[in-house]
Amino acid sequence: MGARILALIVKEFLALFRDKRSRFVIVVPPLIQLLVFGYAATYDLDEAPFAVYDRDGGHAARDLLARFEGSPAFELERRIGSxxxxxxxxxAREVLLVVQVDQRFTADLAAGRQAKVQFLIDGRNSNTAQTVLDYASQIVAGFNRDWAAAHGLQGPPVSLVTRAWYNPNLESRWFFVTGLVGILTLVVTMMVTAMSVAREREQGTFDQLLVTPLRPAEILIGKAVPGLLIGLxxxxxxxxxxxxxxxxxxxGSLTVLYTGVVLFLFAAVGVGLMISSLAVTLQQALLGAFLFMVPAVILSGFxxxxxxxxxxxxxxxxxxPLRYYLVIVRGxxxxxxxxxxLIHQMWPLAGIALVTLVTAAWLFRHRMA
Structure with missing residues (x-):
């Protein structure tokens, strides 16, 4: 029994490594995903753009703001005058944080009273907003310690007021659930379209389809429409x-939302049909879809x-395409x-959809020839 099992194991390995595509799938995708995860999946914050609205202009305000400008976590993008x-x-997403210094900041500190600083944070990405708030609060806490030690104070001299726009309570659910609208759409649409032609080839029914009066363009449309409808x-x-x-x-408007949805579905269907046209077996189609989806999710900013x-x-x-779609959905x-x-997100999505669908059509005709 042991010899038979060993022989079967050897046979499976030989069958696996004899196929060039299988060897490629075993070696290349893990390396690509390692690089993508290693560089793209980071919660560190470097050079986050921020703006300053200094209503005071005194030496204490300049000292506090200099700490923000000197921090590697922040980069001054703009000084606001009103x-x-x-x-x-x-x-316009120019900055993640606006630091507003009260007009009596230096005077209040000099008089031994609590001075006020307000943080206005872009809360659309709750994770990033929380990270920005943590870093900024650490800078204010450091200023408080130094000022209190230099002037012999007991309590914190600076009072911090925080307000997050578009997500007042920084609920992560708002951010992740809206992102799942895009990811689940991609997964379902890609799976349906990536497996369509490959399944026919594996079952031996694709040749029967070719002898029907249907033209290649009609077959391609017939394969694409189910993915679009299921995605919707x-x-x-x-x-x-x-x-x-x-x-x-x-x-927002459902009209705007579904315009973005349709553009994204065309792009996803195009990628799925490209994979399906290249894959010979159902297993190759599934692995190809997986190879695309994992980096797409990581690189999307989800x-x-x-x-x-x-x-x-x-x-x-x-x-x-998921990068633009998530901005549309959350917007x-x-x-x-x-x-x-959102037009600046929609036209690149339309361009990707056009390229992928044209490429899928070319691959489909080429593989049928």
């Missing part, structure tokens, strides 16, 4: 659960911000963003 500019820089159904269910069950506010990634990795995220849910704000 309160009306704050909304614009946060809405999946999105609708997840959006409904997000609003009704998880109580995530949907403050869990860790893209701004924290090394610059070459940030360039790589530009070809990830509609949490910000109420319209076409004007």
């Amino acid at each position: 309160a009306g500019e704050i909304a614009g820089v946060i809405d 159904f999946e999105v609708s269910v997840v959006v409904l659960l997000a609003v009704v069950w998880f109580q995530v506010p949907l403050v 869990a860790t911000p893209i701004a924290n990634m090394p610059e070459p990795v940030q360039w790589l995220t530009l070809i990830d 509609v849910f949490l910000e109420g963003a319209g076409f004007g704000l």
Whole structure:
């Protein structure tokens, strides 16, 4: 019995390594995913852009703000001259944090009274917002210790007031549930389309399909439409659960949301059909889909911000359709963003969809020839 089992094990290894594609799948995907995880999956915060609204201008305010500018965690992006500019820089994602110093900051400290500093944080990504708040609070705490020691005070001289925009309580559920709208859509659509042609080849029914009067373009459309319809159904269910069950506010327009959904589904279907056209077996199609989906999720900014990634990795995220889709979904849910704000996410998504669908059509015709 042991000899037979050993012989079977040897046979499986020989069959596995005899196929070039199987050897590729065993070696290359783990290395790619290791590099992606190693560089992209980080919660560290480096050079987070922030703005300053210094209403005081005194020496104590300059001392506090100099600590922010000297910190490796922050990078001064802009100095604000009026309160009306704050909304614009946060809405446009120019900064993650606005530090507003009270106009009597230095005078209050000199008189031994508590001085006020306000943090205005972009709360759309609750993880990043919490990290920004932690780092900024540490800087204020260091200023408090030094000022109290130098002036013989007991309590903290600076009182910190914090406000998070678009997610006042920094509930991580709002961030992750809206992200799951994109990830679940990608998983279901990719699986349906990636397996479509490969399943036919493995079952031996693809040749029968070729002798029908259907043209290649018609066969391709027939393979794409189920993925699109299932994806739309999946999105609708997840959006409904997000609003009704998880109580995530949907403050934007469904028209804007579903425009982004359709563009993303076309891109996902195009990638899935490309994989399905290249795969010979169902196993290869599943592995190909897995190879695409894991880096796509990591590079999308779902869990860790893209701004924290090394610059070459940030360039790589530009070809990830999930990156743009998550911005659209979260923008509609949490910000109420319209076409004007989200057009810069929609046109790259439309471009990726066009390229993937055209490439899938070419591969499909080439493999049928």
